[in-house]
Amino acid sequence: MKKKILFVFLLIKCISGHDFRNKSGERFSRDFLFGIASSAYQVEGAWNVSGKSTNNWDHFTHTRPEKISDGSNGDVACDSYHKIKEDVKLLKDLGVHFYRFSLSWTRILPSPFSNKLNPDGIRYYNELIDLLLENGIEPMVTIFHFDLPQVLQDLGGYTNSLIIKYFVKYAKFVFENFGDRVKIWTTFNEPHIYCLMGYGQDLLPPAYNLSGIGEYLCSYNALKAHAAIYHLYNNTFRQQQHGKYR
Ligand SMILES: *[C@@H]1O[C@H](CO)[C@@H](O)[C@H](O)[C@H]1NC(C)=O
Ligand SMILES: *[C@@H]1O[C@H](CO)[C@@H](O)[C@H](O)[C@H]1NC(C)=O
Ligand SMILES: *[C@@H]1O[C@H](CO)[C@@H](O)[C@H](O)[C@H]1NC(C)=O
Ligand SMILES: *[C@@H]1O[C@H](CO)[C@@H](O)[C@H](O)[C@H]1NC(C)=O
Numbered sequence: 001m002k003k004k005i006l007f008v009f010l011l012i013k014c015i016s017g018h019d020f021r022n023k024s025g026e027r028f029s030r031d032f033l034f035g036i037a038s039s040a041y042q043v044e045g046a047w048n049v050s051g052k053s054t055n056n057w058d059h060f061t062h063t064r065p066e067k068i069s070d071g072s073n074g075d076v077a078c079d080s081y082h083k084i085k086e087d088v089k090l091l092k093d094l095g096v097h098f099y100r101f102s103l104s105w106t107r108i109l110p111s112p113f114s115n116k117l118n119p120d121g122i123r124y125y126n127e128l129i130d131l132l133l134e135n136g137i138e139p140m141v142t143i144f145h146f147d148l149p150q151v152l153q154d155l156g157g158y159t160n161s162l163i164i165k166y167f168v169k170y171a172k173f174v175f176e177n178f179g180d181r182v183k184i185w186t187t188f189n190e191p192h193i194y195c196l197m198g199y200g201q202d203l204l205p206p207a208y209n210l211s212g213i214g215e216y217l218c219s220y221n222a223l224k225a226h227a228a229i230y231h232l233y234n235n236t237f238r239q240q241q242h243g244k245y246r
Pocket of ligand 2: 048074076
């Protein structure tokens with residue numbers, strides 16, 4: 001934890017001076033980007049407003065608060081859902097080149113089994129993306145950062161290979177709606193941490209604790225979903241949208 005705080009402190013110090021230097025005191029090359037990262041569940045709050053449905057983190061923190069050291073949850077978090085302007089101003093003041101954030105699946109597509117997008121979810125991310133671009137900050141978007149629709153979790157989450165189909169469908173909506181402006185995409189944040197701690201251990205939702213089975217099934221399906229989404233983007237969207245893909 002101390003190490004993390006030190007890192008963030010150094011990063012902010014470095015950025016706030018607008019003087020990007022490496023360990024030897026030499027300037028970073030111009031293609032080296034500095035930025036700040038977040039994830040939807042950790043910052044957005046507004047867990048039950050405007051058509052968003054319940055995800056696995058909402059469910060976990062509400063049903064098993066003892067699993068969180070201080071029993072807290074992300075119902076409000078940093079309230080970023082209501083603070084687009086304030087957040088972008090903070091980013092602008094820090095002088096970052098990019099802001100990496102994730103999309104809340106259940107805010108965009110409340111039922112994974114339907115094709116009905118939630119207009120308020122689309123509006124929220126459109127406003128955030130547009131304001132970042134107006135301020136010269138590149139949006140770097142993670143499509144999945146641990147917050148799975150609870151109905152998919154009830155079907156086994158990433159241990160069920162049906163997840164590939166549903167994740168691809170959600171990603172297609174994401175590219176269609178935001179890919180005209182977002183050029184740097186990440187499919188899946190830290191699959192190793194997610195699968196190990198969530199499926200092999202009991203530290204993150206769904207806390208299956210199926211060591212030796214859970215993390216392998218999860219990793220296998222996560223990799224296949226990543227590959228399918230990569231090809232979807234490369235074959236269908238890259239030519240018009242000219243994005244990069246990681
Ligand atoms: C620091 O940056 C300079 C110029 O880009 C580079 O030549 C040097 O290897 C870098 N040193 C370290 C420790 O990263
Ligand atoms: C949303 O959740 C909050 C707790 O975070 C609760 O107070 C409120 O009543 C809920 N609203 C609805 C519409 O369920
Ligand atoms: C998780 O599994 C380990 C053994 O693999 C066991 O020691 C531990 O008690 C389990 N945790 C829970 C909460 O059941
Ligand atoms: C990505 O698309 C390009 C152009 O359609 C194609 O040439 C290339 O083989 C594709 N890359 C992969 C890894 O499939």
